[in-house]
Amino acid sequence: MNTMDAVRIHSYGGPEVLTFEQVPRPTPGEGEVLIAVHATSINPFDAAVRAGYMADYFGHELPLTLGTDAAGIIEEVGPGMQAFSPGDEVYARGGVSRDGSYAEYVAVAADDVAIKPKTLDFIHSAAIPHVVLTAWQALYEAGNLRDGQTALIHAAAGGVGHIAVQLAKLRGAKVIGTASTNIDFLEELGVDQAINYRTKPFEDVVGQGSVDVVLDTVGDDTLDRSWSLLKPDGMLVSTVRPPSEETAQAHGVRQHMVYAPPPIGATLTEVAALVDSGQINPEVSRVIELRDVRTGHELIETRHTRGKIGVHVMD
Numbered sequence: 229m230n231t232m233d234a235v236r237i238h239s240y241g242g243p244e245v246l247t248f249e250q251v252p253r254p255t256p257g258e259g260e261v262l263i264a265v266h267a268t269s270i271n272p273f274d275a276a277v278r279a280g281y282m283a284d285y286f287g288h289e290l291p292l293t294l295g296t297d298a299a300g301i302i303e304e305v306g307p308g309m310q311a312f313s314p315g316d317e318v319y320a321r322g323g324v325s326r327d328g329s330y331a332e333y334v335a336v337a338a339d340d341v342a343i344k345p346k347t348l349d350f351i352h353s354a355a356i357p358h359v360v361l362t363a364w365q366a367l368y369e370a371g372n373l374r375d376g377q378t379a380l381i382h383a384a385a386g387g388v389g390h391i392a393v394q395l396a397k398l399r400g401a402k403v404i405g406t407a408s409t410n411i412d413f414l415e416e417l418g419v420d421q422a423i424n425y426r427t428k429p430f431e432d433v434v435g436q437g438s439v440d441v442v443l444d445t446v447g448d449d450t451l452d453r454s455w456s457l458l459k460p461d462g463m464l465v466s467t468v469r470p471p472s473e474e475t476a477q478a479h480g481v482r483q484h485m486v487y488a489p490p491p492i493g494a495t496l497t498e499v500a501a502l503v504d505s506g507q508i509n510p511e512v513s514r515v516i517e518l519r520d521v522r523t524g525h526e527l528i529e530t531r532h533t534r535g536k537i538g539v540h541v542m543d
Contacts, residue, residue: 234331235521236293240280243525248518251293254327254335256306261338263318266300266350268329269512270524270537271358271387272445278525286325294521295330296323299344299354300541303333311338319344319500321357321492330521332542342496345503348510355510355536356391360499362488363392366443366465367399370484375400377440380430380457384419385410387536388445388467393417394508404439406430410534413511431457444468446531455479511535 230253237245256262274294276282299319302312312318322336323329344353366388367373379396383389384405390413396403397418405419414422423430434457442458444451447468454464458481464471471483502508513534516524524537 232332233518234293234327235295235518236291236327236330237278238291240278240283240290242279243275243522243529245278246294246522246525248521251291251331253333256304256309256335258307259309259338260306260335261302261309261312261318261341262304262306262333262335263298263300263320263329263341264303265298265329265332265334265541266543267354267541268295268299268518268539269297269354269358269387270521270528270539271296272528273358274328274330275525275528288325293327293329293331293334294323295328295334295539296321296358297354297356298322298329298334298336299350306335306338309338312341317344317350318342319353319357319496321361321490321496324490330518330539332518337490339491339493340496342493342500345500347504351515351538351540352510352512355387355512355538356499356503356508357492357496358488359387359391359536360395360508361492361495362388362467362486363395363443364495364499365488366467366484366486367392367395367441370465370486371441371443371463373399373401373441376402378402378404378438379441379443380404380406380434380439380454381443381445382406382430382450382454383445383531384417384422385413385534386445386531387533389443390417390511390535391508392443392445393419398502398507401440404434409532413534429453441465444471455481512538514538515540 320341470485476483
């Protein structure tokens, strides 16, 4: 049986449970493609899976290869596959409920795959799928953000946040972004108002009842402190924990939890065009090797990373 390098877990826990090892190479099933992974990236979602927070929801079986993002070349297609061919350069999101992309090869449903942006290398392409789907669903689908509205994006310099800023600006919205150590980066992204939450509480800076959409990617008490900032019938969207429906009703606003379900292929195709036209630019602040994924998890859990951490898998 063919084998490959991969990073997987045999038990839930901290970054120390991540092991670099040889595992069987997957075979694509019907409606799937096998991608030779040139790059992946690290998301807080991956760390949550590793810690066991998603075990009951997704029914993961151990050992499990982690990783949701992939950019690479189609190696093989499953039975009846006509949408893609071996040799296609693609990017994808997979591994949400099965073995993922911290590996040299990953099998992914074709509906979650798209031709990668022509203007990006594999590392920067792999920085996009999971975060863009999350930000897209939060702002465009749940939040229905429109021209002239105001969006408050927490952790705006992070993986989801920095893409969300760009998507909000594309819609013509005013963007308020919170961060701590990356205020200069927010200004580079075009944030209209950047708030260093370490120097002053963001709710003291943002006017009460002045925001149409809040995107919370932080959790903790950030969500709770954001309710009063929304306009009547505004929307609070979280990627971390379900906002209270009762609290939303008490404030006369709406709430939504983004689970970012598949398929993602159509969105990735649209995003690739936006990237190639210069309207979306993913930030990769650091690149590590596959065997060093543990270090990437330690960094992502500081909650102060800028953009994405890319992972080089193979050339």
